[in-house]
Amino acid sequence: MxxxxxxxxxxxxxxxxxxxxxxxxxxxxxxxxxxxxxxxxxxxxxxxxxxxxxxxxxxxxxxxxxxxxxxxxxxxxxxxxxxxxxxxxxxxxxxxxxxxxxxxxxxxxxxxxxxxxxxxxxxxxxxxxxxxxxxxxxxxxxxxxxxxxxxxxxxxxxxxxxxxxxxxxxxxxxxxxxxxxxxxxxxxxxxxxxxxxxxxxxxxxxxxxxxxxxxxxxxxxxxxxxxAPATGMVARFIGRGGVISAEVTPNEPGRSRVICGQTSFFARSQGQPQGPADVLLRPEALRLVDAGSGGIAGLVRRSTYHGPAYEIEVAVAGGRLVVDAPHALALGSPVSVAVDDAWVVPDPKSS
Ligand SMILES: Nc1ncnc2c1ncn2[C@@H]1O[C@H](COP(=O)(O)OP(=O)(O)OP(=O)(O)O)[C@@H](O)[C@H]1O
Ligand SMILES: [Mg+2]
Structure with a gap:
């Protein structure tokens, strides 16, 4: 061939x-x-x-x-x-x-x-x-x-x-x-x-x-x-999810700490980026948790029925996240989002 x-x-x-x-x-x-x-x-x-x-x-x-x-x-x-x-x-x-x-x-x-x-x-x-x-x-x-x-x-x-x-x-x-x-x-x-x-x-x-x-x-x-999308455009174009602007500090090779508002979480990354970065969060790696239990604080901006679940858009420091929930949430209600996985989008200037 x-x-x-x-x-x-x-x-x-x-x-x-x-x-x-x-x-x-x-x-x-x-x-x-x-x-x-x-x-x-x-x-x-x-x-x-x-x-x-x-x-x-x-x-x-x-x-x-x-x-x-x-x-x-x-x-x-x-x-x-x-x-x-x-x-x-x-x-x-x-x-x-x-x-x-x-x-x-x-x-x-x-x-x-x-x-x-x-x-x-x-x-x-x-x-x-x-x-x-x-x-x-x-x-x-x-x-x-x-x-x-x-x-x-x-x-x-x-x-x-x-x-x-x-x-x-x-x-x-x-x-x-x-x-x-x-x-x-x-x-x-x-x-x-x-x-x-x-x-x-x-x-x-x-x-x-x-x-x-x-x-x-x-x-x-x-x-x-x-x-692991290589650019912000690919991150936004492929699949569902939210890309937020945040401050990133190195943790270990391939893993960074992301500071978002009053909280921080770990994200996969290429190398050890430092400073402002775009961070991609997919809905399947996010969970709504009780307010005050350590997740990212945000406000519900949209709640749309998508087949078996509701897709909830949450405004947080640095951008908007998309989370799935079994039921609708009232617009404007405060929520907290726990992060299981995220990806620091590589900075085109550093590659
Ligand atoms: N024969 C042509 N003469 C002039 N411009 C062209 C010609 N063919 C393509 N273009 C231009 O080149 C660019 C790329 O076009 P192309 O058809 O490759 O896009 P595409 O990714 O296939 O888009 P789509 O998903 O809409 O089919 C466009 O700006 C288009 O207007
Ligand atoms: Mg075409």
Missing amino acids: TPIKIESITKSFHGETAVDAVSLDLASGSFTALLGPSGCGKTTLLRLIAGFERPDAGRILFNERTISDARAVVPPEERNVGVVFQSYALWPHLSVAGNVAYPLKMRGVGSAEIERRVAEALATVELGGFDARDTADLSGGQRQRVALARCLVAEADVIVFDEPLANLDVHLRAAMLETFRQVHRATGRTIVYVTHDQAEALALADRVAVMDHGKLLQFSTPEMLYR
């Missing part, structure tokens, strides 16, 4: 930088999600990887071979990349089987083999028996699976997805997530998956690349992204 190396790739449109010196090493057979807010450069980076755009600077290597730099770009059809976009781009005049068979026909593969490989690919995406169906008569999710089968049959070493689930309802999304996972497990292709849905990214990918304003902010496992 194909490892992808992206070296300081930059792309501007009309003087505006869409992708800004991004470097990424994607292992062969890895599943990488590109995550970030609208306009941060995800699609542009994906199009650079697939060969639809030429970079202004930097280069991209497939299998240690340069396939894109500022001088030349190997076109998509010559770099063995399969592309699944949000709009499925199926041929409307061809049946399901006709669509999936298309890349093989173009290559002059024999009809018996085409039939066998198309049946295999349709079975992988759980569309066995749909061969003769008109693609116009399929649901959105089924069309997406036809597009996926077409990539599989073409034996693309690399498959790139651009928000493939954005049009689908919650149940279909869950079913498709499972299909993507199975296809990845079964085929070992190198997959790059663009989404702005963090739940999708965390659930699917081995590693997630978070982008903002064209820059790569963090590239790590979903768990590290959640537990």
